[in-house]
Structure formats: C-alpha cells, structure tokens
Amino acid sequence: MNAPNRFGKVSELRVATEFRDGKTIMAERFFTAPFKIMLPLYEWKFEGTEVMQMLQLMASPGIMAGDTQKFSFDIREGSVCEYCTQAYEKVHKMNGGVGHRTVDINVEKNSFFYFHPKPIIPFKDSAVQNDINITLEDDSAKFIYEEILCCGRVAFGESFDYRFFNNSVNVRKAGKLIFRDNVQFRPDEFDMAGLGMYEGYTHLANQIFFNVKKSDEWVAEVIKILKNEPEMDGGVTRLGTGDVVVRFFGMSGDPMEKMLARIQKLKDEF
Numbered sequence: 001m002n003a004p005n006r007f008g009k010v011s012e013l014r015v016a017t018e019f020r021d022g023k024t025i026m027a028e029r030f031f032t033a034p035f036k037i038m039l040p041l042y043e044w045k046f047e048g049t050e051v052m053q054m055l056q057l058m059a060s061p062g063i064m065a066g067d068t069q070k071f072s073f074d075i076r077e078g079s080v081c082e083y084c085t086q087a088y089e090k091v092h093k094m095n096g097g098v099g100h101r102t103v104d105i106n107v108e109k110n111s112f113f114y115f116h117p118k119p120i121i122p123f124k125d126s127a128v129q130n131d132i133n134i135t136l137e138d139d140s141a142k143f144i145y146e147e148i149l150c151c152g153r154v155a156f157g158e159s160f161d162y163r164f165f166n167n168s169v170n171v172r173k174a175g176k177l178i179f180r181d182n183v184q185f186r187p188d189e190f191d192m193a194g195l196g197m198y199e200g201y202t203h204l205a206n207q208i209f210f211n212v213k214k215s216d217e218w219v220a221e222v223i224k225i226l227k228n229e230p231e232m233d234g235g236v237t238r239l240g241t242g243d244v245v246v247r248f249f250g251m252s253g254d255p256m257e258k259m260l261a262r263i264q265k266l267k268d269e270f
Contacts, residue, residue: 065097
C-alpha cells in the first residue's frame with residue numbers, strides 16, 4: 001500500500017506558452033507546493049529565435065513516499081522554449097511507499113521545446129513511477145528530450161539500492177505512437193551493474209531529437225566525440241522516423257550534463 005501524500009493533495013505545475021510580438025511568453029503559469037516557476041530568461045537562440053528559458057524551483061528535499069506530482073506543458077504554435085530544473089532530483093528512502101510523477105507535454109506546430117531536467121538520484125529503498133507523455137502536432141513540432149538516471153548515492157555506497165525505478169516515455173506525432181521507452185529497473189531481479197544494464201558505470205544519459213534534422217555526418221561526429229571520452233561509453237541510434245537517440249554511460253553527472261550540452265549545441269554543418 002502506498003504511503004499518504006505528504007502534501008495532502010496532488011502537487012501540480014502547469015505552464016502554457018505563446019508567441020507574441022516576436023517573443024515567446026508564459027501565457028499561463030500555475031503551481032502548488034513545493035513547486036515554483038521563475039520568471040523567464042532569454043539567453044540563447046534556436047534557429048535565430050530567442051529561447052524562453054523557464055526554471056523550476058522545488059521547496060522540498062525531493063520526492064517522498066506517497067508524493068503525487070503532475071506536470072503539464074502546453075507549447076503553443078510558434079513558441080520556442082526550454083525547461084530546466086534548479087538542482088539534482090532526489091528520491092528519498094521509502095518504507096514501502098512509492099513516489100508518482102506524471103508529465104504531459106503538448107508541442108504544437110512550428111514550435112520548439114527543449115526539456116532537460118537535472119539528473120535524478122534514487123536513494124536506498126526508494127521507489128518511483130515516472131510517466132512522461134509527449135504529443136507532437138506534426139513534423140514542424142520540434143522537441144529535444146534529455147534525462148540522466150543515476151544509480152544512487154555512490155559516495156554513500158548506495159549503488160542500485162533502490163527498490164525500483166520505473167520510467168516510461170511515450171511520444172506521439174499526429175496521433176501516432178512513434179517512440180516508447182519503458183524502463184523497469186528492479187535491482188532485486190536484475191544485475192543492474194552487469195552486462196546489458198549499466199555495465200560498470202553509474203549514470204545513464206538519454207538525449208532524443210524529434211523533428212530536429214540530423215545528418216549522418218552529425219551522427220558520426222557524435223559517436224566520435226563519445227569514443228574520445230575515457231569515462232563515457234555510448235552510441236547513436238536513428239529511429240524509423242528519422243529522429244535520433246543519443247544514449248551513453250558515465251561515472252558522474254556533471255561531465256555528462258556538459259556532454260549533453262555539447263551535443264545539443266553541435267551544429268550540423270559538415
């Protein structure tokens with residue numbers, strides 16, 4: 001049985017964006033404890049248009065047993081924006097409970113959304129169910145998804161000591177399912193550090209480009225960059241839709257975040 005929600009109700013965060021007068025703005029912004037969304041920044045451009053950066057703050061130590069969180073992002077036509085978080089996400093020890101999070105993202109035509117929260121750290125005896133549902137209106141709805149999944153608090157000797165970590169990512173375009181990644185990490189059933197899992201590494205990074213065209217030369221360059229990093233190992237997969245998935249292992253979150261940023265900024269000019 002799940003532990004009761006510590007906040008007594010569902011914790012919510014909802015943002016809707018619009019493109020007005022040559023600039024992306026937050027048309028709607030709503031949040032409940034422990035979340036908060038800062039006023040946006042505009043510090044870089046995507047394909048010549050300023051990106052509205054939204055930073056999420058969290059006034060709690062992390063996900064607790066029984067927590068239920070719901071996120072909703074409505075990226076309306078023409079919007080160009082980025083979502084990021086303040087700090088690493090901690091999933092605390094749970095005495096039989098489970099933390100739940102649902103993220104719903106809708107990206108309308110001629111828009112761009114870059115979703116990259118900080119790495120998530122599951123503590124010993126924790127359990128989390130994370131469901132992410134993305135809807136892309138058509139081929140002009142551009143989306144980059146990022147995540148880094150840690151094995152636990154390595155410095156405390158907590159590698160794969162969590163009860164389970166379930167992470168489901170579903171992407172639909174024009175109503176058709178084009179991508180599904182259903183992660184079921186259960187250390188009591190699998191050798192998480194062994195072959196076919198983390199293979200001796202402590203962190204796993206995923207970076208997926210939807211409707212953001214990447215040439216074969218770009219893919220080859222990313223593979224080359226990863227091979228030249230002694231503490232990382234990974235590769236690149238092109239989906240049947242032409243979209244690109246970058247996936248690699250590492251030993252620390254900070255250099256992997258820098259690698260994701262380097263790959264995201266790599267220009268496709270070869």
